[in-house]
Amino acid sequence: MSLTLGANSLIVQDWRSPPAAPGMALEEVDTPALLLDADAMDHNIALMQEHMSRFGVALRPHGKAHKSPDIAHRQIQAGAIGICCQKASEAEEFADAGIENILISNEVVGAIKTARVARLAQRAHIGLCVDNAVQIHQIGAAARSHGVTIDILVELDIGHGRCGVGSPDEALALARLVAHYAPNLHFSGLQAYNVAAQHIGDPVARSRTVAASMERLRDVIAALAEAGFECRTVTGGGTGTCFLDAASGIYTEVQPGSYALMDIDYAAVAPTSDAPSWRHALFGYCTVSSLHNTHAVLDGGLKAFAVDSGPPRVQHPGWNVKTLSDEHTVIVPQADAAALSVGDKVRLIPGHCDPTVNLHDWLIVMRGNVVEDVWPVAARGALF
Amino acid sequence: MSLTLGANSLIVQDWRSPPAAPGMALEEVDTPALLLDADAMDHNIALMQEHMSRFGVALRPHGKAHKSPDIAHRQIQAGAIGICCQKASEAEEFADAGIENILISNEVVGAIKTARVARLAQRAHIGLCVDNAVQIHQIGAAARSHGVTIDILVELDIGHGRCGVGSPDEALALARLVAHYAPNLHFSGLQAYNVAAQHIGDPVARSRTVAASMERLRDVIAALAEAGFECRTVTGGGTGTCFLDAASGIYTEVQPGSYALMDIDYAAVAPTSDAPSWRHALFGYCTVSSLHNTHAVLDGGLKAFAVDSGPPRVQHPGWNVKTLSDEHTVIVPQADAAALSVGDKVRLIPGHCDPTVNLHDWLIVMRGNVVEDVWPVAARGALF
Numbered sequence: 001m002s003l004t005l006g007a008n009s010l011i012v013q014d015w016r017s018p019p020a021a022p023g024m025a026l027e028e029v030d031t032p033a034l035l036l037d038a039d040a041m042d043h044n045i046a047l048m049q050e051h052m053s054r055f056g057v058a059l060r061p062h063g064k065a066h067k068s069p070d071i072a073h074r075q076i077q078a079g080a081i082g083i084c085c086q087k088a089s090e091a092e093e094f095a096d097a098g099i100e101n102i103l104i105s106n107e108v109v110g111a112i113k114t115a116r117v118a119r120l121a122q123r124a125h126i127g128l129c130v131d132n133a134v135q136i137h138q139i140g141a142a143a144r145s146h147g148v149t150i151d152i153l154v155e156l157d158i159g160h161g162r163c164g165v166g167s168p169d170e171a172l173a174l175a176r177l178v179a180h181y182a183p184n185l186h187f188s189g190l191q192a193y194n195v196a197a198q199h200i201g202d203p204v205a206r207s208r209t210v211a212a213s214m215e216r217l218r219d220v221i222a223a224l225a226e227a228g229f230e231c232r233t234v235t236g237g238g239t240g241t242c243f244l245d246a247a248s249g250i251y252t253e254v255q256p257g258s259y260a261l262m263d264i265d266y267a268a269v270a271p272t273s274d275a276p277s278w279r280h281a282l283f284g285y286c287t288v289s290s291l292h293n294t295h296a297v298l299d300g301g302l303k304a305f306a307v308d309s310g311p312p313r314v315q316h317p318g319w320n321v322k323t324l325s326d327e328h329t330v331i332v333p334q335a336d337a338a339a340l341s342v343g344d345k346v347r348l349i350p351g352h353c354d355p356t357v358n359l360h361d362w363l364i365v366m367r368g369n370v371v372e373d374v375w376p377v378a379a380r381g382a383l384f
Numbered sequence: 385m386s387l388t389l390g391a392n393s394l395i396v397q398d399w400r401s402p403p404a405a406p407g408m409a410l411e412e413v414d415t416p417a418l419l420l421d422a423d424a425m426d427h428n429i430a431l432m433q434e435h436m437s438r439f440g441v442a443l444r445p446h447g448k449a450h451k452s453p454d455i456a457h458r459q460i461q462a463g464a465i466g467i468c469c470q471k472a473s474e475a476e477e478f479a480d481a482g483i484e485n486i487l488i489s490n491e492v493v494g495a496i497k498t499a500r501v502a503r504l505a506q507r508a509h510i511g512l513c514v515d516n517a518v519q520i521h522q523i524g525a526a527a528r529s530h531g532v533t534i535d536i537l538v539e540l541d542i543g544h545g546r547c548g549v550g551s552p553d554e555a556l557a558l559a560r561l562v563a564h565y566a567p568n569l570h571f572s573g574l575q576a577y578n579v580a581a582q583h584i585g586d587p588v589a590r591s592r593t594v595a596a597s598m599e600r601l602r603d604v605i606a607a608l609a610e611a612g613f614e615c616r617t618v619t620g621g622g623t624g625t626c627f628l629d630a631a632s633g634i635y636t637e638v639q640p641g642s643y644a645l646m647d648i649d650y651a652a653v654a655p656t657s658d659a660p661s662w663r664h665a666l667f668g669y670c671t672v673s674s675l676h677n678t679h680a681v682l683d684g685g686l687k688a689f690a691v692d693s694g695p696p697r698v699q700h701p702g703w704n705v706k707t708l709s710d711e712h713t714v715i716v717p718q719a720d721a722a723a724l725s726v727g728d729k730v731r732l733i734p735g736h737c738d739p740t741v742n743l744h745d746w747l748i749v750m751r752g753n754v755v756e757d758v759w760p761v762a763a764r765g766a767l768f
Contacts, residue, residue: 015473015500015768030496032767064710086711089399106711107673109683109727112414116399131674134726162712163674163681195709289491290515290547297547299493302692302739304767308708324692325579326448326738327470327490328546342518343493354710355686358743361765380765381745383416383688384399 018362018374026369031287031345032300034360036261036375038367040281041071044260047276048242049079052254055246060084060103060235062257065354067379068363069097071260082125084255088116089382095124097378103127103235105191105255107135107155107163111142113384117150118142127151127233129191131164133177140181151188152178153233156220158213160195168223175229189233190224192217193255198240199265203272210244217250239266243275263353265309282357284312284348285364286329291342295322298329298346305329305348306355312348316340321348404748408755415671415729416684418744420645420759422751424665425455428644431660432626433463436638439630444468444487444619446641449738451763452747453481455644466509468639472500473766479508481762487511487619489575489639491519491539491547497768498526505532511617513539513575515548517561524565535572536562537617540604542597544579552607559613573617574608576601577639582624583649587656594628601634623650627659647737649693666741668696668732669748670713675726679706682713682730689713689732690739696732700724705732 019030029035052059061075062084072083072094082101085091091102102124108117117139120126128150130136136152143150154174157164165171171190178187194213200206221231237245237254245251258266261282271277284305290297298314301324305312311321312329318337322330329348333340340346350356357363358380365373403414413419436443445459446468456467456478466485469475475486486508492501501523504510512534514520520536527534538558541548549555555574562571578597584590605615621629621638629635642650645666655661668689670682682698685708689696695705696713702721706714713732717724724730734740741747742764749757 015476015766019768030494030768092399107681109671109673110414132726157676161679162709162714166676287493289493292541292550295545297491300767302690302736303742303765306686308686308691325546330546342516352686358687359765360767381743382399383684383744384403384414 016361018364020364020371020374022371022373024371026366027345029285029364029371031285032304033285033364034357034362035283035285035347036363036365037279037281037283038365038372040279041260044262044278044281045075045078048256048259051243051276052246053079057246057251058253060253060255061260062105062238062255063090063094063379065257065357066261067357067377067382068375069094069099069378070375072097072099075260081253084257087382087384088113088120089384090379091120091126092116093379093382095120099124101125103153103255105129105193105235107131108139109135111138114138114142118146118148121148121150122146125151127153127188129153129155129163130174130178131155133174136174136177136181136185140185143181143184149183149186152185153189153191153235154187156190156192156217158192158194158216159209160197162195164191168220171220172223172227172229175224175227187229189231189235189252190217190220191235193236193238194241198238199269200240201268201270203270206240206269207244207272210241214248214250221250240269243272258353261353261357263309263356264313264349264351280349282350282353283315284350284356286346286348288340288342288344288346291340295330295332296340298331299327301325301328303327304359305350306352306359308355309352312350315347315349400745402746402748402758404755404758406755406757410750410753410755411729413669413748413755415669416688417669417748418741418746419667419669419731420747420749421663421665421667422749422756424663425644428646428662428665429459429462432640432643435627435660436630437463441630441635442637444637444639445644446489446639447474447478447763449641449741450645451741451761451766452759453478453483453762454759456481456483459644465637468641471766471768472497472504473768474763475504475510476500477763477766479504483508485509487537487639489513489577489619491515492523493519495522498522499530501534502526502530502532505534506530509535511535511537511572513537513547514558514562515539517558520558520561520565520569524569527565527568533567533570536569537573537575537619538562538571539575540601542576542578542600543593544581546579548575552604555604556607556611556613559608559611571613573615573619573636574601574604575619577620577622578625582622583653584624585652585654587654590624590653591628591656594625598632598634605634624653627656642737645737645741647693647740648697648733648735664733666734666737667699668734668740670730670732672724672726672728672730675724679714679716680724682715683711685709685712687711688743689734690736690743692739693736696734699731699733
């Protein structure tokens with residue numbers, strides 16, 4: 001056991017301060033923290049851009065995954081045309097950081113939120129999805145009263161059963177209603193994001209599901225074209241389907257988010273033949289706070305790791321996660337497990353990156369084993 | 385459809401501002417939000433205090449459940465002796481709000497954190513749990529260098545398999561090590577919090593599990609007494625077992641947290657004969673953002689509701705939760721479901737209150753259908 005006596009210089013003055021500072025060694029990072037492997041992230045960002053550019057498809061990475069303007073700026077520097085957000089509040093945070101082209105890839109409802117979207121359009125190029133007349137009337141009125149123009153994408157349900165209209169007739173009716181609010185609303189095309197297909201592990205089954213949804217999408221595009229509505233933008237494509245969507249010749253842009261960080265869930269989605277393997281760039285970092293013959297306890301639990309897609313995976317040889325409770329993760333050793341002591345720190349791969357990032361205020365950017373930077377999770381908690 | 389034109393006065397200037405203000409009607413609260421039913425919470429707080437006072441047992445409610453100094457102050461005004469926290473950072477937040485008696489009911493490891501605990505003891509009465517010599521050396525050195533006294537509780541594993549030592553000999557060895565750091569560390573007793581027993585739904589099975597663990601606890605207390613270590617404090621008792629623990633004659637204090645707010649998980653834990661039924665006081669509040677023949681979509685998902693103990697339950701007649709994704713909850717109607725329109729707002733009971741509260745920055749305090757106050761979730765994100 002090594003004691004650091006007279007360690008007052010180590011004291012973080014306020015727990016809201018970052019748990020690390022540039023130049024620190026990995027072992028000095030306070031826990032539970034979120035580590036970002038900068039090499040792995042740079043690799044993922046460059047590779048996705050290279051492939052999507054090769055397809056001739058615009059890349060608009062999703063900011064809901066990382067909630068970090070620092071990452072968004074790197075994605076845009078690499079060639080992305082802008083970003084996606086799911087919430088007006090997220091979009092405000094990214095716009096505050098100088099991101100000028102944002103698609104809110106979601107339905108926004110209510111006078112407060114539509115007014116905020118309209119105000120946002122005074123300082124950034126804003127797109128918004130709709131699947132309902134109520135929303136169009138609300139955003140149309142807000143855009144008019146703010147004197148702005150907002151790009152509107154009609155969302156299609158191509159088999160996932162969440163948001164979106166299902167038929168060409170419904171899409172056409174909404175496009176006509178959007179046109180009624182010209183020039184403040186501008187019909188720019190369709191969003192067809194196949195939620196369910198993203199997480200189909202088998203690439204053949206995933207390809208088949210995506211191919212089936214393409215037929216539906218083609219029908220809607222044709223019906224709109226016949227009525228004089230050109231779909232200049234057709235957007236979709238998460239990390240699980242963006243290679244299929246980009247290869248379709250139908251999509252003009254894709255909006256993957258998780259590829260930059262990766263998690264256990266998406267690592268189980270086998271790549272299609274031409275798609276690269278992404279590197280894990282996001283890790284939880286915890287301290288062994290209690291140690292017993294049968295198990296060890298880590299100092300982060302359900303408030304540090306989202307478990308909706310399964311528990312995190314500990315990266316210490318021979319140890320497996322048994323359970324998580326609010327502030328603890330219990331890990332158990334196999335016969336050949338590497339030693340652990342109280343105070344040791346271990347890395348864990350999150351089960352699902354998006355809601356895990358949303359639990360943390362900071363991303364500790366690691367270059368090898370040295371802290372390169374600390375980035376705020378600026379849009380953490382941006383629910384509105 | 386009603387449009388609120390010229391609604392600029394409704395705009396929340398910064399998304400970090402609260403989504404409601406005192407005096408507002410429920411329907412005006414922006415979503416997704418967390419509502420606190422003040423009548424139900426007052427009822428739960430008064431009832432728990434009344435019962436524990438009748439048992440002659442001290443009540444030290446757990447702050448990890450609500451992370452709200454406002455709620456903690458009400459619990460103390462009702463008769464609680466102080467609060468519990470799980471983290472040094474949580475304790476700092478509650479101490480900043482004037483809470484003077486805090487038990488950190490968890491093992492704290494590392495020079496940074498133990499120095500912070502010692503510094504905290506300069507301005508509040510602090511207790512801390514240990515189950516390992518390393519921790520005792522670290523907190524002992526920190527308490528000495530800060531010139532403070534910290535109450536130390538040796539944690540026992542009474543069958544739950546998380547933190548805590550298992551045998552009288554181990555407990556005694558740790559008590560002796562604590563004594564080595566007198567007067568800066570003061571051995572004050574034991575923590576025996578039965579994690580697993582809290583959530584056993586059947587009261588008979590739960591009583592049996594608790595009774596079995598009491599034998600182990602008695603043995604340790606006797607062994608310590610024989611060696612001259614008096615357990616002035618024996619603490620445990622979450623919402624699921626506090627009536628059993630309080631009735632045992634062994635425990636001197638209990639530390640329930642969820643009872644004040646309640647959730648689906650604890651509502652399924654049937655009360656023992658003498659225990660009251662708690663009222664649900666915590667509710668998610670969401671807007672219908674998308675509506676279809678087969679389903680509706682709410683504007684809060686995995687980033688608004690923790691699902692480790694199951695999904696939230698929607699409180700609109702005839703509707704059930706089907707799935708949650710990051711920003712959406714899909715709900716489906718039964719044959720006799722009440723009507724819903726885009727823009728309607730609905731309440732949901734969370735599956736698990738603690739990690740759900742930790743996703744939000746504000747508690748909207750409702751008295752009936754009017755906003756009475758807005759309280760910050762001050763220790764939200766206090767992981768350290």
